[in-house]
Amino acid sequence: EVQLQAYGGGLVHPGGFLRLSCAASGVHRFHYAVAWFRQAPGRKRQGISCINSAAVPRYYPDRRADRFTISRDSAKKAIYLQISDLQSEDTAVYYCATDLRPLTCTDYDGLYKYWGQGTLVTVSS
Numbered sequence: 001e002v003q004l005q006a007y008g009g010g011l012v013h014p015g016g017f018l019r020l021s022c023a024a025s026g027v028h029r030f031h032y033a034v035a036w037f038r039q040a041p042g043r044k045r046q047g048i049s050c051i052n053s054a055a056v057p058r059y060y061p062d063r064r065a066d067r068f069t070i071s072r073d074s075a076k077k078a079i080y081l082q083i084s085d086l087q088s089e090d091t092a093v094y095y096c097a098t099d100l101r102p103l104t105c106t107d108y109d110g111l112y113k114y115w116g117q118g119t120l121v122t123v124s125s
Contacts, residue, residue: 047107
């Protein structure tokens, strides 16, 4: 069964940069859509971005693309989320998720069956 592991979080100063990674295992090939979500303390989980098997990105909402960049390396079974100009409101646990569909991207978390364990991003001076 597929397993996802998100990592790369940490403590970052405002204005800083992070690249989060999501590694897939348990499958020989990984040509599926993967989404990133985040959940801040006391808030609902929200969709950030998704990338399908053709490496077409989606951002939720679209303006998220101003500071967030999603990418993938299917050969390495890895999906990345770069975040620039980090702000305090970016503090959250970030999760990657998939439902093993190649082209379906959505910010509806109920669609996704497989989740990584989350990686904490803390933006603070």
